[in-house]
Amino acid sequence: MSPTQRSRPDPDRVWPLHELAREFSARLEEDWPPLWVQGEISGLKLHAASGHRYFTLKDERSQFPAVLWRSRLAPGAPEPRDGQRVEALVQLVFYGPQGRLQLDVQRLRGTGQGELLQAFLELKERLAREGLFDPARKRPLPAYPRHIGLLTSESGAALQDMLKVFRRRWPGLRCSLLPVPVQGPQAGPALARGLQRLAAWPGLELDLIILGRGGGSFEDLYCFNDEALLRAIATCPLPVVSAVGHEIDTPLSDLAADLRAPTPTAAAELCVPDLIQVLERVERDGRRLTQSLRLRLERENRRLRAARTHRALAEPLRRFHETRQALDEQGQSLRAALSGRLGRSEEGLRAAQRRLRGALERGQSGAATRLQGWPRRLATLAARLGREAREREERQAARLDPLLRRRLEDLSRRLAEAGRGLERLEAGRLAALALRLGFARVRDEDGRPVERAGALQPGQRIELGFQDGRARARVDEISKEDA
Amino acid sequence: MSEAPATFEEALERLEEIVQKLEEGEIGLEESLAAYREGMLLHRFCQERLRHVEEELLTVLREAPAGEDAAAPALQP
Numbered sequence: 236m237s238p239t240q241r242s243r244p245d246p247d248r249v250w251p252l253h254e255l256a257r258e259f260s261a262r263l264e265e266d267w268p269p270l271w272v273q274g275e276i277s278g279l280k281l282h283a284a285s286g287h288r289y290f291t292l293k294d295e296r297s298q299f300p301a302v303l304w305r306s307r308l309a310p311g312a313p314e315p316r317d318g319q320r321v322e323a324l325v326q327l328v329f330y331g332p333q334g335r336l337q338l339d340v341q342r343l344r345g346t347g348q349g350e351l352l353q354a355f356l357e358l359k360e361r362l363a364r365e366g367l368f369d370p371a372r373k374r375p376l377p378a379y380p381r382h383i384g385l386l387t388s389e390s391g392a393a394l395q396d397m398l399k400v401f402r403r404r405w406p407g408l409r410c411s412l413l414p415v416p417v418q419g420p421q422a423g424p425a426l427a428r429g430l431q432r433l434a435a436w437p438g439l440e441l442d443l444i445i446l447g448r449g450g451g452s453f454e455d456l457y458c459f460n461d462e463a464l465l466r467a468i469a470t471c472p473l474p475v476v477s478a479v480g481h482e483i484d485t486p487l488s489d490l491a492a493d494l495r496a497p498t499p500t501a502a503a504e505l506c507v508p509d510l511i512q513v514l515e516r517v518e519r520d521g522r523r524l525t526q527s528l529r530l531r532l533e534r535e536n537r538r539l540r541a542a543r544t545h546r547a548l549a550e551p552l553r554r555f556h557e558t559r560q561a562l563d564e565q566g567q568s569l570r571a572a573l574s575g576r577l578g579r580s581e582e583g584l585r586a587a588q589r590r591l592r593g594a595l596e597r598g599q600s601g602a603a604t605r606l607q608g609w610p611r612r613l614a615t616l617a618a619r620l621g622r623e624a625r626e627r628e629e630r631q632a633a634r635l636d637p638l639l640r641r642r643l644e645d646l647s648r649r650l651a652e653a654g655r656g657l658e659r660l661e662a663g664r665l666a667a668l669a670l671r672l673g674f675a676r677v678r679d680e681d682g683r684p685v686e687r688a689g690a691l692q693p694g695q696r697i698e699l700g701f702q703d704g705r706a707r708a709r710v711d712e713i714s715k716e717d718a
Numbered sequence: 719m720s721e722a723p724a725t726f727e728e729a730l731e732r733l734e735e736i737v738q739k740l741e742e743g744e745i746g747l748e749e750s751l752a753a754y755r756e757g758m759l760l761h762r763f764c765q766e767r768l769r770h771v772e773e774e775l776l777t778v779l780r781e782a783p784a785g786e787d788a789a790a791p792a793l794q795p
Contacts, residue, residue, distance in 0.1 A: 379726045389778065398776060407770060411777045436779060513730075514768050520733050521761040527740035528754045535747055668751065 423461025447478030478502030
């Protein structure tokens with residue numbers, strides 16, 4: 236609907252109320268575009284769930300209900316307060332459900348602050364577009380600073396607040412203050428120049444810079460919105476912490492800095508660790524260091540004990556058994572081969588006897604007479620052959636045996652030596668380590684090593700052996716622990 | 719043994735690396751002993767750093783008079 240088409244309402248038409256409300260609202264917004272009004276805030280209510288603010292805007296003679304939607308409250312702008320005189324850019328609207336005229340507040344500023352706030356918002360938007368407030372730009376602060384640069388007023392409470400925190404939490408910290416004005420028209424450029432000077436000051440080797448001041452009005456803190464300062468913060472070679480005012484104040488320096496702190500005290504606490512906690516951490520690390528080495532030595536000792544029964548003996552014995560078995564098998568097959576050949580010789584002899592006996596029985600008497608002595612001679616021969624074969628086998632076996640025995644003896648001797656060597660090596664090394672770590676050798680009166688508290692009697696004399704000598708001592712008291 | 723730590727932060731980080739390595743027990747015995755020795759040195763270094771408190775907390779810097787930027791800045795306690 237365009238304004239030109241709007242005409243006087245038809246006097247004969249009967250209007251449903253909601254249509255009238257809609258029509259009225261449309262005409263109102265058409266005839267009254269947003270405009271600035273001036274008045275005082277009263278009856279301010281913050282609706283907790285929505286974040287919207289409801290209040291009455293009034294002057295000496297008139298009042299309007301007003302609403303400030305949360306989305307319209309500019310970040311960084313001062314929070315509206317009861318009794319505050321303000322200028323507001325408003326849209327007049329008709330609120331149908333309650334049948335009343337109200338002000339939809341689009342922008343709010345303190346009386347006379349309009350231009351300043353406007354400039355603030357514009358600068359903020361421009362620098363944000365430029366990426367100056369980009370979280371990716373932010374640098375981490377050193378965890379254990381040694382030297383912090385301070386950019387604030389020499390006489391302000393902010394300085395004393397910060398020094399108090401440093402003294403309490405992180406004594407030994409060096410601070411270098413470059414005094415600057417933190418209020419008034421010259422403060423912004425002075426801060427910008429001061430920041431550059433402080434960061435480049437010869438011979439300081441600062442870890443970071445804190446700039447700030449205590450709380451104040453929007454105008455008081457305005458120097459922390461100075462564009463030159465914001466650019467100096469963004470280009471500063473050192474991390475910069477912005478600590479301005481109280482919790483609710485958010486000047487642009489907070490957005491440009493690497494870290495924003497709600498107050499100078501909070502900034503100091505964020506910038507230094509707590510000495511007590513750090514000392515405790517270092518002490519704990521030291522205890523863990525010693526403890527872990529002690530556990531390591533105990534573990535090595537257990538491994539040594541295990542090695543004596545396992546590695547040094549069990550495995551070589553297995554090799555010994557394998558060798559033994561292979562030799563047995565060889566001996567067996569040798570015996571089998573010898574007895575096979577002997578059997579074949581005896582069989583041949585028996586066949587010859589049978590043939591001779593046959594010839595005799597067939598009555599070849601002459602021959603028989605000549606051959607009469609043969610059976611006995613053949614039997615003797617067979618016995619000799621058998622004996623020789625057996626002797627040959629025994630000779631071979633005898634040649635084999637010393638070889639086998641020597642190899643076995645050699646093996647077991649080397650095993651025993653290796654075992655003793657290993658034991659000496661590990662025990663010596665562990666003993667030396669233990670002595671260096673403050674353990675001592677304990678022996679009784681007869682020079683026997685004492686391994687358990689239970690082996691001692693109160694009053695008994697003992698001798699303590701150290702790296703560099705011995706000490707004699709007497710047992711006072713014995714308290715046993717369950718292993 | 720690595721060279722002396724430059725800062726407290728480096729020393730503490732290295733110390734905690736060593737503690738972790740020793741606790742995991744993956745390194746040889748000789749190496750463990752060397753690591754332990756280095757760890758003790760770092761531990762002592764950290765303790766000394768923390769206990770060494772300088773007298774002066776605050777130095778106020780004074781700038782050279784305006785217009786004499788070339789002059790060396792004066793450092794006053």
